[in-house]
Amino acid sequence: MAVKLIKQENKSGDATLATQGFGKVTDWRPPVFDPIDDMDAAYDFFAGNGFVVLGNCLDESELAHLNEFMDRSQKERPDSWGLGERRKPHHRNQGLIFSQPLLDYPELDRYTQHPRSYLLVEKILGGEDRPRFAEFNFRETPEDGGIGAMNFHHDKVSEDRLLRDPYMPCDWLCAIHYLTDTMPGTPTFCVVPKSNRFEELREAYAALGNEYAEVPLYGAAGTCILYDTATFHTRFDGDGKRGRRTWHQYYARGGWLRSSLPTTDRYVRAPSECLTDWNLFPERLAMHPDPKKRLFFSHWNTAMGEWAATGFDPEVRKSMPRGEA
Ligand SMILES: [Fe+2]
Structure with a gap:
């Protein structure tokens, strides 16, 4: 996803400044749900906030496999990771990324509809057989990777999200699995809850009032975060010394469904556009x-x-x- 890279310097709470965050980092830690035992509660939390944190979504053998895969593929294909001579523009200042590993590694196929989270993914995207695969990649902020300073941003969005009723199901969903522990001092994913129905972060800041918060999502390796791509988010850098590994998978919504807008009669929502x-x-x-x-x-x-x-x-x-x- 394209993001602007400028330092998170706006700690003044000044709503006239752009998308660097408003210095409202909170100590609040959102609940962690079991995606199977607590599926309805996890869905409700997602529908109300634009994200949800799920615990224990990868077991020890899966974590070992995916970390070993990252070690192995960085040795086998340094250029694909941006580690070789041909370091690419889209890799600079964002750590390392291996795009499209599925193309050459069938050993990863079994993760694409992961049984721990997939039933909840279906519910969020409108029901059985509604999710569509969009993108799969691995990312790493290496140890001593320094400060990259990513802006708050949203990923791909549809125009009707601002008005349609009902809002759910969302159009695109991203699943981030932590492959290493994240905690204060490591890079971590951060969201602004309830920001998915605003065009700009400053609008969310003005409209949400005391509810506006920038929430770092810490969690053990194996934690999964599902977020609506319309939800404003970023990566907090940590201390620039400790590293972090993640697996990112994007889903789109398939099928046709009825909805309505305030200005029109009922209309049909088409399947989500291609993500890239x-x-x-x-x-x-x-x-x-x-x-x-x-x-x-x-x-x-x-x-x-x-x-x-x-x-x-x-x-x-x-x-x-x-x-x-
Ligand atoms: Fe993003």
Whole structure:
């Protein structure tokens, strides 16, 4: 996701300043839900706040596998991580990112509809078979990575989010899994609760009043955070010394559903647009023999359509941004 990179200097609470946050970092720690045992409460919290924290979503063997995968792939493919000579603009000041690992590593397929969180993901996106795969990547802020200072921002949004009734289901959902423990001093994900129905952060600041808060979400490795991509969020840097690893997966909403706007009669909400114009799905998933899997991987952008039309030609893939093998 594109973000502006400027220092978090606005600690004055001045609502005329832009999107660097208003210095309203809170000590409040949101509840941590079990996504299966507490699914209804977790859904209600998400619907009211635009995010939810879920505990114990990866077990020890999964955490070991994903951390080992990160170690291994950084050695095998340093350029894909931005570690090689060809360090890329979209990697600078944001730590390391390995985009599109699913293309070449089928060992990751089993994580794409993870059984701990997927039923809740379905509920948030409108029901069974509504989620659509959008993007999957790993990120790392290495030890002694310094301060990057990411701005508060939202990811992709739809215009009707500001007016539609009901608001839910949301259009895109991101799942961030912590692969290392986060705590004060490490980088951590941070959200502004209830900010998903505002165009700009300053509007949320003015309208939410005492409710406005910038909430760091600390948690043990295996914690999962689900957030509506319209919710303002950032990465707090920590002390610049300690590191953090995360797995990020984005889902879109599939299918058609009825809704309404104040100015019109009822209308039909279309499936969410493609999250990016570059993300590719591997042939084994896009053309999966199980029709339910194919539906899950059915939100193809134009790059994906062109690649599929060539029979998934590796040379065509190489010509695409982040398509290196
Ligand atoms: Fe973002």
